[in-house]
Amino acid sequence: MKQVVRIGCGAGFSGDRLEPAAILVEGGKLDYLVLECLAERTIALAQKRMAADPTKGYDPLLERRMELLLPLLKKHSVRVLTNMGAANPLAAADKVVEIAQRLHLSIKVAVVTGDDVLATITGFEKAMETVKPLSQSGLIISANAYLGADAILPALQSGADIIITGRVADPSLVVAPLVHEFGWSLEDADIIGKATVVGHLMECAGQITGGYFADPLKKPVDGMANLGHPFVDVYRDGRAVISKVEGTGGVINLATAKEQLLYEVTNPYEYITPDVVADFTTITLQQVAANSVAVEGGSGKQKPATLKVSVGYKAGFIGEGEISYAGQQALGRVKLAGAILQQRLQGLFQDLRIDFIGCSSVHPASLGQSCQPYEIRLRVAGKSLSADGAALIGEEVEALYTNGPAGGGGVRKYITDVVGVLSILIDRTKVNCTTIIKEA
Amino acid sequence: MKQKLYDIAHSRAGDKGNTLTLSLIPYDEKDYERLCQVATTERVKAHLNEIVLGEITRYELPNIASLLFVCEQALAGGVTTSFSMDPHGKTLSYALLEMEI
Numbered sequence: 001m002k003q004v005v006r007i008g009c010g011a012g013f014s015g016d017r018l019e020p021a022a023i024l025v026e027g028g029k030l031d032y033l034v035l036e037c038l039a040e041r042t043i044a045l046a047q048k049r050m051a052a053d054p055t056k057g058y059d060p061l062l063e064r065r066m067e068l069l070l071p072l073l074k075k076h077s078v079r080v081l082t083n084m085g086a087a088n089p090l091a092a093a094d095k096v097v098e099i100a101q102r103l104h105l106s107i108k109v110a111v112v113t114g115d116d117v118l119a120t121i122t123g124f125e126k127a128m129e130t131v132k133p134l135s136q137s138g139l140i141i142s143a144n145a146y147l148g149a150d151a152i153l154p155a156l157q158s159g160a161d162i163i164i165t166g167r168v169a170d171p172s173l174v175v176a177p178l179v180h181e182f183g184w185s186l187e188d189a190d191i192i193g194k195a196t197v198v199g200h201l202m203e204c205a206g207q208i209t210g211g212y213f214a215d216p217l218k219k220p221v222d223g224m225a226n227l228g229h230p231f232v233d234v235y236r237d238g239r240a241v242i243s244k245v246e247g248t249g250g251v252i253n254l255a256t257a258k259e260q261l262l263y264e265v266t267n268p269y270e271y272i273t274p275d276v277v278a279d280f281t282t283i284t285l286q287q288v289a290a291n292s293v294a295v296e297g298g299s300g301k302q303k304p305a306t307l308k309v310s311v312g313y314k315a316g317f318i319g320e321g322e323i324s325y326a327g328q329q330a331l332g333r334v335k336l337a338g339a340i341l342q343q344r345l346q347g348l349f350q351d352l353r354i355d356f357i358g359c360s361s362v363h364p365a366s367l368g369q370s371c372q373p374y375e376i377r378l379r380v381a382g383k384s385l386s387a388d389g390a391a392l393i394g395e396e397v398e399a400l401y402t403n404g405p406a407g408g409g410g411v412r413k414y415i416t417d418v419v420g421v422l423s424i425l426i427d428r429t430k431v432n433c434t435t436i437i438k439e440a
Numbered sequence: 441m442k443q444k445l446y447d448i449a450h451s452r453a454g455d456k457g458n459t460l461t462l463s464l465i466p467y468d469e470k471d472y473e474r475l476c477q478v479a480t481t482e483r484v485k486a487h488l489n490e491i492v493l494g495e496i497t498r499y500e501l502p503n504i505a506s507l508l509f510v511c512e513q514a515l516a517g518g519v520t521t522s523f524s525m526d527p528h529g530k531t532l533s534y535a536l537l538e539m540e541i
Contacts, residue, residue, distance in 0.1 A: 041520045129457055129518065212452065212530075218467070219450060254504075255450060255465065262463035262508050264454030268499050281501055297503070318523045355525055362526040363535050364490040381523040420521040423457070 002031075005181045007174055008231035010069075011035040011082075012205030014042050014059055018068055020206065020229035020248070025072040027245040028231045031181075033073070034173045035065065035082035036203050043167055044312025044419040046087035047142040057088030058095065066099050073161065074105050081152065081173045085164040087142065089113060092164050093438045100440035107440050110160030112151050114433030115167040117309060117426065118143040127311070127422035134311055137422060142312035145426060148274025148303070150186055151433040152176035158437055167310065169273040171199025174232075182236050186275065186303075193278040193300020194238030196271065200278075201242060201260050201295065205229045208242060208260040209291075210250035223249020243292045252291040261285070274307055274428070276300040306425035315420035316383050319390030321397025322357070324410045326375035331359070333405040334376045340404055341380050344396050348389070349382035377410075383418070390415045442540045449475060451533035460492065460514035460529045462536050464507040472505040478541045484509055487539045491532060509536070 008030045010021025014037045025033055037059050050057025059065075062084045073080060085092040093109045100107045121143045123135030134140055144167035153176055155163040165173075175195040178184065184191050201208055208230050210221035228248025234240045242252055261280060265271060268280040282297045325334045338354040345352055355361035357377035359368060380397055384390040394413025401408060445451075445464065448471050454461040464479055466472050481498045488496075494512030501508065515529050516522035526532075 215450070218446070255467070258465045258504050258506050259450065259452040259463060261504065262454075262461070262465075262501075262506060263452055264456055264461055265508065266456050266459055266461060266510050268501060268508060281503055283503055285504055315521045320523070351523075353523055357525070362524075362531040366490060367535055367538050379525060383521075383523055418521055420518070 001183070002181050004233050004235050005031050005178060006231055006233050007032045007034060007177060007202070008229065009034045009036065009202040009205045010229050011037055011065070012203060012207060013037060013039055014061065016205060018061070018065055020227065021065065022068055022072055023245055023248060024229055024231060025069060025076055025078050030076070030078045030231060032177045033078050033080045034202065035080065035084060036170050036173060036205070037061070038083045038086060038167060040310060041312060041419050041421045043087050043144050043310065044142040044421060047312060048419070050088045055091050058086050058092035059084035062092055062095060063099065066096050070100055070103055070105055070107065074107070079161055079163070081163045081177065083165045083168055083173065085111065085166045087116070087166065089164045089166045090436065096162055096164070097438050097440040105440065107162060108158070108160045109162045109164060109438045110155035110158045111436040111438065112147065112155050112163065112165040112168070112433060113436060114151060114431055115144045115147050115165070117145050117431060120430065121311065125424045127424060129422050134313070134422060134424065137420060138313040138315050140311055140313050141419065143309055145307045145309045145431050146274055147307070147431070147433060148172045149176040149179055153180060154435040156180040158435060160437065169275070170203035171196045171273055172275055174199030174202055175275055178234055189276050189300035189302050191238050192276040194298040195234070196273055196276050196278040196300065197280060197283055197298040198232055198234055198240045198295060200271065201257065202230060202232055204260060204263065206250070207263065208256050209244050209252055210256060213256050213259060219255065221251050225249060238298070240295045241288060241292055242295065252293055254285055254287055254293065257285050257293045272304060274303060276303050305428060307428045307431055309424050309426055311422045311424060312419050313422065315418040316385050317387050317390035318381060318383055318416045318418055319393035320379065320381045320414040321394040322377055322379045322412045323397055323400055323408045324375060324377045325405065325408055327407065330374065330376050331372060333407065334378050336405045337378050337400055337408060340400070341396055345382070345393065348392060349384065351382060353381045355379040387415050387417070444537060445479065445539045445541055446537035449537065451536050453529050453531070453533040455515055455519050455528045458513055458515050458518040460511040460532060462509045462511065462533055464509065464536065466505060469505040472502070475507060476500060479507060479539070484536065484539065488535060491535060
């Protein structure tokens with residue numbers, strides 16, 4: 001039995017960069033590679049692709065990632081866990097098998113299914129966010145339960161090289177191989193709590209190696225262009241050391257680890273996953289070498305009896321339009337443009353959002369002191385039930401060319417089909433998981 | 441010149457539905473006590489009053505010398521349906537760091 005297990009995380013979201021995972025597999029001496037590619041509403045969007053084509057509905061970058069990684073994984077005997085199955089893990093597995101055959105590689109793929117609980121949703125369930133029945137928010141298009149390490153274990157026991165899931169809790173992708181290798185009990189809340197802390201630190205890949213962190217003045221980071229992704233050595237007692245491949249860019253230090261530890265945490269005493277309720281307030285971090293941080297402590301309480309389900313629904317359309325002004329009186333002219341659009345679109349949109357990019361678009365105006373930039377971009381956005389309704393915003397912004405203030409240029413217009421996400425809890429006994437094996 | 445939180449601490453923003461999370465981490469762990477004193481829930485609530493419409497809960501984590509602010513009703517109805525420029529509120533860590541101390 002292994003005394004230490006090394007897990008790399010080569011993707012922290014669906015659109016993450018491809019190369020860092022390849023570098024991890026080639027130079028990281030990994031046992032496992034985790035690719036975490038599902039954000040809150042990625043699955044609902046994937047469900048729409050599957051409705052249009054039943055062979056689709058998995059992660060759009062699956063093919064490119066696997067074509068790059070499969071030969072390297074085989075050469076270095078690294079096993080993969082990924083939620084790139086999204087809405088259609090079985091089709092994802094078929095695609096991976098097809099790629100392996102094309103590359104003349106023999107591999108075993110295990111698919112974890114059971115997260116898709118759409119068939120059991122009635123629409124009467126009350127959403128946690130709105131406290132109203134789900135169906136009142138819009139047409140429901142997806143419902144996926146967050147599965148835990150228990151659902152992934154049979155796939156690991158099957159000996160599969162590639163394990164593909166749909167919706168699973170992000171840290172569970174790290175917890176499962178540790179439970180598998182060390183033979184920990186899933187009922188041992190303290191050790192699962194420690195493993196969940198490690199999973200949480202790793203799940204966003206580059207966010208612990210200097211990504212979403214660098215600030216040239218106060219937090220300079222070298223080599224951002226070839227930012228390395230992390231790997232972690234986990235010991236039997238739950239202690240862990242996070243590092244990255246020598247020669248890659250970025251940095252791992254106490255500051256990057258602390259930022260990531262608290263990222264998206266809404267209660268550090270009770271971080272709830274399908275595996276455990278983890279306590280982050282007993283963790284200690286220590287810099288043990290350059291780009292190497294040790295994680296100790298952490299504990300947990302018994303896992304919840306319910307699983308969280310993300311429900312996707314059709315939420316109408318967002319229309320947007322943008323136009324730029326520069327030079328003398330740019331602020332005066334952009335404000336005039338905003339006022340004109342407000343009048344022209346009045347009554348057509350419940351809320352019309354008018355942003356001055358460069359001044360007050362992502363932060364309120366009160367934080368930017370006496371903003372007077374040389375150039376400013378106007379952005380107008382609003383919501384409509386139809387695509388045609390949403391298009392009116394872009395049309396009116398474009399019409400400013402000849403019907404608006406002087407010197408307006410660079411119009412862009414967008415219509416976005418919006419998928420909203422709500423949450424409910426369901427009894428975990430109502431979710432049935434299975435593992436299906438496919439081979440090339 | 442007045443000092444801002446930016447001068448002594450760093451922050452990362454996170455999102456969960458309509459809830460915004462903001463960490464506040466001193467560069468020097470010796471400044472943790474000072475941060476606890478200056479970055480009170482009340483002061484942060486007043487500073488972010490145009491952004492955070494709901495309650496703010498402050499968690500103290502002496503184990504890593506860091507604070508965490510959990511801000512409710514802060515993301516224009518929620519990440520997935522908001523039509524603001526930055527629906528996740530990813531830029532808002534730097535809104536917190538603008539606070540004068």
